[in-house]
Amino acid sequence: MKKNYTNLDDMFKKIIKYSRDKTKKYIYAYYTEPDCLLHEFGNNTKEVIDCIKMLNDKSKEYIEKLENSLVIITSDHGHTDIEYYYLEDYPDVQDLLENENKRLKSTLGDFFFLAKSNKGIKDKKGDEVMKSSHAGITDR
Numbered sequence: 001m002k003k004n005y006t007n008l009d010d011m012f013k014k015i016i017k018y019s020r021d022k023t024k025k026y027i028y029a030y031y032t033e034p035d036c037l038l039h040e041f042g043n044n045t046k047e048v049i050d051c052i053k054m055l056n057d058k059s060k061e062y063i064e065k066l067e068n069s070l071v072i073i074t075s076d077h078g079h080t081d082i083e084y085y086y087l088e089d090y091p092d093v094q095d096l097l098e099n100e101n102k103r104l105k106s107t108l109g110d111f112f113f114l115a116k117s118n119k120g121i122k123d124k125k126g127d128e129v130m131k132s133s134h135a136g137i138t139d140r
Contacts, residue, residue, distance in 0.1 A: 015066075
């Protein structure tokens, strides 16, 4: 089944359609939520809880329409709310990492180094390489 679905209802309708013919098949479907909401808002927020309730209700509604099928619902990873620590608040650690990366760079070639800034991780040209909450690095 190609991914050509635009929303959750459309995804489930296509799963039902493809499962109706009697040949055995494996159907893999991926939906982006609640992953994106978890990254944006964190766990135990109204947005995430509402999304999970909606996913649960919709899944139940559509799974009841399937016949002779095994449905496995899983996630690709979990989430934990964390408190961010900013490297610039720990100058001794930042200096240690910068010096270690300089030592490694001299023996291993092009290596990322941490710039003394609040912009996250930069490469040797000063271009940002990480500024993502997905990686635990973000602006204040």
